[in-house]
Amino acid sequence: MLRRVFSGFTKASVLKELIFKEINDLILGSLGIVSFISFFVGGVIAIQTALNLENPLIPKSLIGFATRQSMILEFAPTFISIIMAGKIGSFITSSIGSMRVTEQIDALDVMGINSLNYLVFPKVVALMLYPFVIALSMFLGIFGGFLAGVYGGFTSPGEFVTGLQDSFDPFHLTYAFIKTIIFAFILATVPSWQGYFMKGGALEVGKASTNSFVWTSVLIILSNYIVTSLLLS
Amino acid sequence: MIRVENIHKSFGEHEVLKGISTVFEKGRTNLIIGASGSGKTVLLKCLLGLFQPDEGNIYYGDKAIQQMDDDEKRKLREDIGMLFQGGALFDSMTIEENVMFPLRMFTNRKRSEMLERVNEVLARVNLEGVNKKYPAEISGGMQKRVSIARAIVNKPHYLFCDEPNSGLDPNTATVIDNLIQEITKEYNITTVVVSHDMNSVMEIGESIVLLKNGLLVWEGSNKDIFKSDNKDVIDFVYSSDLFKKIREVQLKEG
Numbered sequence: 491m492l493r494r495v496f497s498g499f500t501k502a503s504v505l506k507e508l509i510f511k512e513i514n515d516l517i518l519g520s521l522g523i524v525s526f527i528s529f530f531v532g533g534v535i536a537i538q539t540a541l542n543l544e545n546p547l548i549p550k551s552l553i554g555f556a557t558r559q560s561m562i563l564e565f566a567p568t569f570i571s572i573i574m575a576g577k578i579g580s581f582i583t584s585s586i587g588s589m590r591v592t593e594q595i596d597a598l599d600v601m602g603i604n605s606l607n608y609l610v611f612p613k614v615v616a617l618m619l620y621p622f623v624i625a626l627s628m629f630l631g632i633f634g635g636f637l638a639g640v641y642g643g644f645t646s647p648g649e650f651v652t653g654l655q656d657s658f659d660p661f662h663l664t665y666a667f668i669k670t671i672i673f674a675f676i677l678a679t680v681p682s683w684q685g686y687f688m689k690g691g692a693l694e695v696g697k698a699s700t701n702s703f704v705w706t707s708v709l710i711i712l713s714n715y716i717v718t719s720l721l722l723s
Numbered sequence: 724m725i726r727v728e729n730i731h732k733s734f735g736e737h738e739v740l741k742g743i744s745t746v747f748e749k750g751r752t753n754l755i756i757g758a759s760g761s762g763k764t765v766l767l768k769c770l771l772g773l774f775q776p777d778e779g780n781i782y783y784g785d786k787a788i789q790q791m792d793d794d795e796k797r798k799l800r801e802d803i804g805m806l807f808q809g810g811a812l813f814d815s816m817t818i819e820e821n822v823m824f825p826l827r828m829f830t831n832r833k834r835s836e837m838l839e840r841v842n843e844v845l846a847r848v849n850l851e852g853v854n855k856k857y858p859a860e861i862s863g864g865m866q867k868r869v870s871i872a873r874a875i876v877n878k879p880h881y882l883f884c885d886e887p888n889s890g891l892d893p894n895t896a897t898v899i900d901n902l903i904q905e906i907t908k909e910y911n912i913t914t915v916v917v918s919h920d921m922n923s924v925m926e927i928g929e930s931i932v933l934l935k936n937g938l939l940v941w942e943g944s945n946k947d948i949f950k951s952d953n954k955d956v957i958d959f960v961y962s963s964d965l966f967k968k969i970r971e972v973q974l975k976e977g
Contacts (some may be wrong), residue, residue, distance in 0.1 A: 500828075592809055593807045593811040596811065600771050600883075602801055603828060653736075
């Protein structure tokens with residue numbers, strides 16, 4: 491499948507339009523839900539950290555530190571990707587699956603168009619912008635943590651910012667974005683595979699969407715473990 | 724003209740096509756008929772190059788499709804128009820974008836020129852004023868007509884139709900049949916229609932092949948089919964109650 495995705499290219503002018511459409515559907519269309527979830531989860535991480543700090547010897551700056559580490563290392567790249575497996579993964583599988591059921595993919599093939607390149611390549615390219623979504627998630631999560639921590643009376647702005655800057659390792663960002671790129675590729679290809687090669691009718695489109703979510707999530711979790719073992723161990 | 728020579732096609736142990744040989748003439752509507760499971764759609768997919776036959780050759784003009792290189796195959800596909808059973812219109816595109824699609828993919832014309840051609844073919848299939856609508860907003864019969872417009876917009880030399888009347892009322896089905904026949908004559912193209920609809924057989928069956936269990940069991944025209952004493956033809960043609968009654972009357976009247 492991958493060989494055909496990256497060969498037999500669609501006419502450049504058409505491909506450009508398809509890529510912009512996918513950026514709109516997959517990236518811009520996800521910003522709202524990602525922002526909402528990240529902001530509030532960041533807030534919850536800050537509150538829970540604060541509520542678990544019973545020892546007065548532990549500085550309040552730990553709230554900012556814990557929020558930063560949780561958002562950058564795991565929540566933004568991995569858990570947002572699993573949420574995206576449900577949102578954009580199901581969208582990709584059901585849209586390609588519906589095209590399969592209604593013979594639209596056959597129509598492309600009969601016209602001599604490489605349907606895998608036409609349908610999947612623009613999604614892969616669009617999802618290479620996915621790290622920007624994750625960067626936004628990191629920022630909003632930390633911002634949400636800041637507001638919840640400060641306005642909830644758990645810490646002062648200075649302490650939170652001190653925690654944010656404490657023991658910051660820039661490689662953690664590199665690590666987060668490396669795995670984000672891997673997750674983006676999984677998000678573009680696994681749901682496309684599930685939709686493209688499905689057989690049957692409307693019921694099977696639903697089943698394919700469910701399978702798509704399950705397999706995309708499983709692969710994200712597994713690759714997360716492997717990348718973490720390789721880069722952080 | 725398309726020439727089919729001794730085509731065999733199996734899926735696992737099941738042999739679907741068992742040595743089909745025939746010729747589909749240019750400027751005629753060639754019908755492939757037969758009951759469900761007789762191998763019509765598999766033959767059509769072999770003709771379209773979507774399935775690779777296990778044995779035998781398919782010639783477009785003088786050249787066998789199996790001997791064509793990738794570039795020749797791509798050019799051949801650009802020369803093929805296809806009307807799918809369900810229309811297969813791209814539901815994310817408007818009618819105008821659907822019909823313009825082959826022009827955008829395979830030509831470098833200006834948008835205004837493409838639009839002119841789109842309006843021309845939409846008018847040819849008697850559809851005007853629907854350019855900005857989406858496929859879901861028009862009827863099944865209109866979708867079929869849009870699909871015909873998309874199939875002919877790039878002036879192909881070959882037109883394939885898979886069950887063009889399925890899901891349509893008898894009047895609309897006749898309109899679609901007549902449209903296919905008119906376009907075949909007008910563009911002087913080779914048209915192959917897969918159908919099990921006896922109305923289509925009577926309306927446009929200038930050249931008919933009957934398949935049964937993967938074998939070609941009869942060839943002729945709509946004029947011959949009712950006179951044939953071939954048992955398979957009789958079984959197929961007179962399978963409906965209406966045609967059984969007609970047959971009884973014919974036999975009574977000698």
